[in-house]
Each structure stands twice: as structure tokens, then as C-alpha cells.
Amino acid sequence: MPDPILYGPQFSTYVRSARLALEEKGIAYRLDEIDIFGDPKAKVAHLARHPFGKIPAFEHGDFALYETSAIMRYVDEAFPGPRLQPSDAQERARMNQVFGIIDCYAYPSWTTGIIIPRFRAARTGVAADESAIEEVVPRARRCVNILDKFLNGREYFAGEGVSLADLHLAPMCFYFAQLPEGKRLFGHAANLTRWWTEMSARPSLVKTTPALTRK
Template sequence: MADPVHLHGYRYSVYNRVARLALLLKKVEHQTIEVNPFAELSEAYLMLHPFGRVPVLTHGAFKLFETSAITRYVDRAFKGRALQPETAAALARMDQVIAAIDAYAYWPMVRQVASHAFFRPYFGEQSSREEVDAGLEASKTVLAFLDVVAGEGEVLTGRDITLADCHLAPMMDYFVRAEEGKAALSPHLALQRWWDRVSVLDILRVTDPFATQTASK
């Protein structure tokens, strides 16, 4: 009997969704366990993640946190389609894209633009126009960089899905739910083509945390 796989995460977390995309692409049977990192966390969870964030993957007795480590482990540990390129150049580009997304895309695209132009208004919470504007300004450089990568053809092609696609797609999904984010993406033609291909994939639909709420409205 195979060791059970559990993903502990928050349904609205882009990083939880990144890990779920990798698991689904590898067709790994797993159970999701909801953990709200903004609530008081149990001692048991802090034993899994001493920094109190999400996600955490457990595979039998093996425990792992940090999303990039989780997705690389999933690709190496389970059979199925490879989610990392074979050539040194493409693999390096994938690693660079993931690092750049974490360093330069997550905060402005998700925590500023998406949070204040989509997420907070959706839940009736107070938002800040200044945060949206600051996020849009800060997003310009990373969108331009990702557009160059998408045009290069090594990764972010929207055809041969890699861990770079898994990492970017949840953040882009939130970003373009804001009209301002959608407008900011559109001039970047290669990146827009990538998103047009990726956004219709079934794995994006089944991991959409807002799908149930939208359907019930």
C-alpha cells in the first residue's frame, strides 16, 4: 500500500494552489487538509511548519514545507509526466522564473493588486487604491521580464507545462480578476498568449477557490 499524501493548505493561498497543480499534473492521489494561516494554529501544525505558513506536504512519515521544494519533490517522487525540462538552459530558466515570481511578482500582483482590487471587495473588506496603484507600478518590470521569457520558448509556452507554469498561473489568475491587472497584462503579447492557453486548463478550473462561491451566487 502506497504511503498517503496529504497537502495542508489554505484554499485561497496561491502557494497552496501551486502545490495542488503539481499533484494533479502528476496524478497523485492525495487528501487536502484546510489550514487557515491567519487563525491561531495548533501545536500539531506548528510541528509541521514552525513558521506557521502554508502549504505543507506529508508523504507517509516525510514532511516538507516551502512550495518550490514541495513541487520539485512531487515531480521527482511520483511517476507521470515530467514537470521539469531536460536541457540545462531550460531548467535554469525555469528555476529563474520561479525565483523571480517569488521575489518580484507575488507581492505586487497578489498582495497589492489582487488583494485590494478583487479579494477584499469580494469579501466586503476595506481596500486601498494606493496599494493597487503601487502594485501596478511594481508589476511592470516583472511582467516585462516574464513576457520576454514566454517569447523565448524555453518555458512558459503554455504547451509543455512545467513547474514555472504551476508557480505563475495561480498568481496570474488572481491578478487578472482585477480589471487593472487584466489591462496591465494585455500589452505583453507573448505572456498574454501563455495565459490564454493556461487559463482554460481543467486543473485551473478544479483548483479555483472561488468556483463554488461563484456558482452559488
């Protein structure tokens, strides 16, 4: 079987989540940084891999997959290496719950509501819509507080070691913790701050640090 291929630019949080699973398992893979944001032809061609036009997409031989959580679970289950999902049913349920929180509540508030407008403003020089950002802050705060509570008295979100939940959340924290809103909210979340400090030092995170940083 050939090495798996992950499609998507390195700066994408979802692409990085899938990469982190591959890195933590110690799997050789190829990252194909298709430019769906800058190249209209690449965007159209990508629809053959992902009918919703999102990133990442994944291939392992003739097996093709999209949706980050499915890719991460497949990577954990199909390859040797450290297990990234707890065997205990309740711990695994907690991991799955954190996935739901990330995808349904944290991504829309942190990433769509704050990270993307702030980074776009830094790149283009056009001011962000501050009132739109302020409006989303309470939802972003709720996510921070809930995730912080989950880490009360424990090192990782689920199980004894790092799990897919930690690896899915970390890429978003990389961007959010650089921004004024993220700094402010993380300032009231000691568990999440401690967790993020430890996660950001892991070799898999260091190796996949996005080239895109805020000017």
C-alpha cells in the first residue's frame, strides 16, 4: 500500500488536526498542498475528492475519505503506533463529545467569528468588523470555559494520554491564543492554558507549526 496522501494547505486547522494524528502515529505520508483558496482550477478539481469543497481530503491507496474526524479515526485504527482513542467507553464518549464541541461551537465562534476576520484584516490591511467580533465573543467564551472545565484535575481531554480530541483542538488554539480575544479568554482558563502550553511543545505540533502567522 502506498503512503497516505493528505490534501490541503498546511495553514488550515482541520488539515493540521489530521496531520497531527499521522505525526503522532509516526506514519509516513504526503501532504499535497492544493490551493483551493487561490487557484480556481484547483478548487474545482478538489470537488472530485470532496463534494463539499472543504479540506482536508485523504487517500490511502484506492481508499478515499473526507471529514476530519473520520480521517483521524481511520488513521488511528488502520495503522500501528500509539493508540489515540481511549479504550474505556466513557473516556471515548468524552473524546467524541469534545469533537462535537469543537466542530459545532468552537470552530464557528473562534475560527469563523474571530480568527479568520482578524488574520484577514492583518493580511489585507482592511479593518475587521469589530462589532461582529464582539458579538461572537460570548459564544467563544462559553467554549473556552467548558473546555477548561473538562480539563479540571486531568492532563488531557480523554483517557490517560493524548487523544484525538487534544489533536483536533490544538490547531485552533495555535491561532486563537495569539489574538487579543483568545489571550483575554485563555487568561481566565488556567487548565486550558496549561494544556495548550504543554501541547504546543509536542514534537508533532512543533513540526507542523503553520507558516501563516499574524503580522
